[in-house]
Amino acid sequence: MVGAGVFSLPAQFAARTGVAGALVAWAVAGGGMLMLAFVFQLLAVRKPRLDAGVYAYAKAGFGDYVGTLSAVGYWASACAGNVFYWIFITSTLGAVFPALGAGDTVVAMAVASVGLWAFFLLIRRGVREAAGLNRVVTIAKVLPIVLFVVLCLFVLKPDVFARNWTGGASAGPLFEQVRTTMLVTVFAFIGVEGASVYSRHARSRADVGRATVLGLLAVLSIFASVTIVSYGVLPMDQIAALRQPSMGGVLEAAVGGWGAVLVSVALIVSILGAYLAWTLMAAEVLLAAARESDLPRFLRRVNAHDVPIASLTLLTAVVQAMLVVTLFSQDAFDTSLALTSSLILVPFFLAAAYALKITVTREDRVGSRRRLAWELAMTALATLYTLFLLWAGGLEYLLVSCIVLAFATGLFVWGRLEQRARVFAPFEWLVFALVLAAAVAGVVGLATGAIVI
Template sequence: MGKEENKVGLIGLVALTVTSVIGGGIFNLMNDMARNSSVGPVTIALIISGAGMGMFVLCLNHLTNRYPELNAGIYSFAQKGFGNFVGFICALGYWASIFLGNVALGSLAFSALGYFFPIFGDGQNVYGVIGASVLLWIMHFLILKGSDFASKINGFITVAKLVPLLIFIITLVVAFKYDMFTANFWGTVSGNFEWGAVLSQVRKAMVSAVWVFVGVEGAVVYSSRAKNKNVVAKATIVSFAIITSVYLLSTVLSFAVLSRSDLAELSKPAMAGVMESVVGQWGAILINAGVVISAIGAWFACTMFSGEILYQTAKEKIFPKVFAKVNKHDAPTNALLLSDGLVQFFFFSLLINKSAYNLMALLASSTMLVPYFFVSISYCKLNWQDNRKINGQMFLGIITSLYMGLVLYMSGFDYLLVTTLLFTPGILVFIWARKENKLPVFTKGEKIGATLLTICGILCIVFIATGTIDVVNM
């Protein structure tokens, strides 16, 4: 570990978390919501999603305080509750979601740059891929300077990306039109609240809302490099408060300056169109600049996370020990190299096959829900083992688990089945790591789980081959 003065403090952890979560999704969230829902259901969906993720954050804080020795990130809590194989699957899912998401962020960043420099196009042409590749390896070598150095850079990025968002929110507050906001508030034929119609809209809006909260546990991932556990808990809560406030205000207030139909027709990034409708072209320029900064900032933070996850799991003998190697700055060299090497591969693949991006984005979204769900039910199991009664914390864990289960269900069967394509080959990596460390590979229950996972992976290949699952148009 590094020296105390090189540990990451409260501001650094908050910057890492906020930067990684508030990426590009927020800049088009009002458009995604408006296509299926009116402002009333949208508000409910954001509140429910925020409350669900807020409860998850509280569970993480309780786990962090109860098990201070578990400092390898959220996967370690799932491992504590359900054993090494579940811990490995959660770590694999979390890591894969992060590095696959980095490809999307790189493409998004250069797509936004295309507003100013048309040569980059949609971020998936030759120039966009070259630009993204160069920036990827600049980030790589900056992160090799150490987590404290990198987190300071993130501090500047966080301020730079929040400024245009803050200006956007203030502008919409000033331009707020009550009649516009209340018109067709519930999106029903009668104009009044109707359970069936409203709940249908809420469900659709929640599908869009859940993804933008992914990464809110970022401070926990870096808990081993934090100055202390209290800093981790505070950083997680502060980050969540900032993230939720920004999402809720920026999305809901947009319905007060443009109608739902107008929001639904805006091109990406929709926030630029909203801002331009209020203040003119300079607003679109400001927001597009914000997209560039936000996407690059999230990409930078998530690049840090991807290497850290592999490094911590290798230290815990869950992944092969080759990924536990660090340099003189305590940066995980091999773990970071593999993560960024895979990102580079997917960048190049975008030039050959555009559908590769669709599958990558799908996996990045669905794989993250797996560790979230297992951490939630692990919280319940560990709490029961400690107390043997239904107390407030147990109730919190049950509600959080039900919420995560609901989100998994809402994501759809096809999404979950395709995810097994990633997890199934990972079984070989788990076997490698266990044998390398001369540890038993599977317990009886884990053998059953690995077998079922393999069967699902094979079924998924069959369904894709026969066209039952269309990964390009999902």
Template structure:
């Protein structure tokens, strides 16, 4: 009988998803949405994001059920459906995205602590980097003690960080004013009755906000190989996504009923603190800043688990070097954890020299998540077609998710495609090394075409580097 003592249960899987998705971003989400959209367009934006990302979540749930053999995270769908090279680029892009996110969590955590302890300033000074490094390695050794202990702590932190968010939701609903909410519902009008910014342009702006805040929805699938019950993976994905979507929509939409769009746009970060402060006074700012600290810690923990696991799974599928697959006595991929956290540590120390490089790295990490998500949607369509599945639902979720991901790529702009390639191409060195070591053919003919296209876009990106940085 399979030993499930150290496996992950349904509640812990949901905790990983919610902790990974609900990070520091939610505490400034109303400001980010107000920067690009009015109250009416914000509602439309969440409906579109809910349908699009919801379809992606159902794709993950369906693929988990139909292809239980693919338990190596979302990149295994790219590898199975579109070849080794696309599978590698998906896992490389995902891994890089999560690592850079962890660097952000380290600096953001001490930026939030700076509200109570000014010595930490903006989270990028020497005391902050020392503090972030200490927490990084404390977290490291905690994870090495076992996945069950790490996920238990993550779940506890997830519950704790939902408390201030719940307080905000109650207060913002109670303080909702319909007249404030309906003012300039579709955006500011010119004297001739036309909108200053079209609804389409406002919607394109919301895409860049909504997609990034849903990163982590795939968390349960990444750990599908370590779940107590395979069916829990699909349940956790849907329940986690639905919970977060409702929370996000309420937090942003109801904020427009407390402050106008112009007021929300002008708020400092974290914007939620100032919205709550306007309703209940100074305690509101204190509650939210404590929430930011707890939330960042939880997201940092969840994303560290995701990063080490996806690198381990890539090693088992011979996309990353074999050293990533070594496990300790607690069944934790020790080398994967060490390498992941060493990279995070290096990037944290780089702030002692300059923080300008991180601006570029952040944009690169954000853009790379689109490739594995798009591959999931397209693989859902391919699998449904190849198995002659007659169920309309499976066709619909695949087609809608695919259309949504292409809409995101269009709304993001062509420069994000270039940024993605600039993040992906350096990883090809590892891919070529692994293929040669295993004595395998490096590229198939169609993969050679993709590789050459990547090189061309990479060169174009280098030439236009200054423009890309200013995006």
């Protein structure tokens, strides 16, 4: 979860809301994501035979086709997220090397492409090697973030903090301020599902649930702290105008130029570590779907190091194509962030809805009535929260996400034809019609300029 998002939080929040709105937003996001973390904990314990998290839960709850939509949506979110990572790295380096611009120049795309394929060669060597490197990276990225919070507290200006409280006259109603931060918070928390995606490697399924909840609580405290202390260093309009990574600009204002350098180094280290994790998880989900015959057989291929080499290659190729597309985007940074968040909301919603389904039907019920009441409340809140996020994120990104889900349908049909099996069940025809209609609307919107990315 601690990847690139935390380093962009000060400007992302300051452009949308003041201190009061930020506190409410983190309370809503933290509470909603905690319910979702409890969902993954519940499913890990109650359904230990379901591997690969979001895909397996959607498939078990709503059928093969919906499971495939969840798997490919999750995979596509990782593709967009990895594009965001490379844009963020080159944008950060652009402060020193002007040819890289804001990560959206030809030179930046070339540098990102070299890094992309270098990581492909590293990851194909195996999961254990990548995980070992990630442990070192975790320490190297968290320490500078903690130092940022401590230093900002030392120089916090109460008068500046007070002026930033409401967000100013132009900020709009508090509810609208909070709503516009939702996709930012979703992006920050992507990874909460990570333990469940890699559950087949866990020594104990109970560890999956504990890792999910404890990880969420630790990360929430980090994200909220970084956001709130920034309001005490600079006025909101100045924070909002900072070059990304905005954490660097805030720390530079607090302690001098070395603060920006520290944050930039921490950012690059953090992104490279998170990139490993995201790429592996996305490849794992496609592998699971292919092994269940919901995707074409070629995606089942693994190499001698147990790495899903076919899905890893496909992911890398798609990220490369998306890097080229960013050259024509109006705002590559914000677009890749919003698309990443929007794509993952459907898998999150389906996981929560499945947990609600097995709780309402009392499937595999264990425990007392009080326990059942808690599970009903928790799964219902998680489902409502993910629905709220789909609405808050905006219709345009949901329609663009459905274009990706239409692509997933093509892969699903391919897999079904290979198995000579029935393509759609009656209920799945309805889901297919909705996805297709939304995808057509998304294509028309992009072609006519009604949707701009």
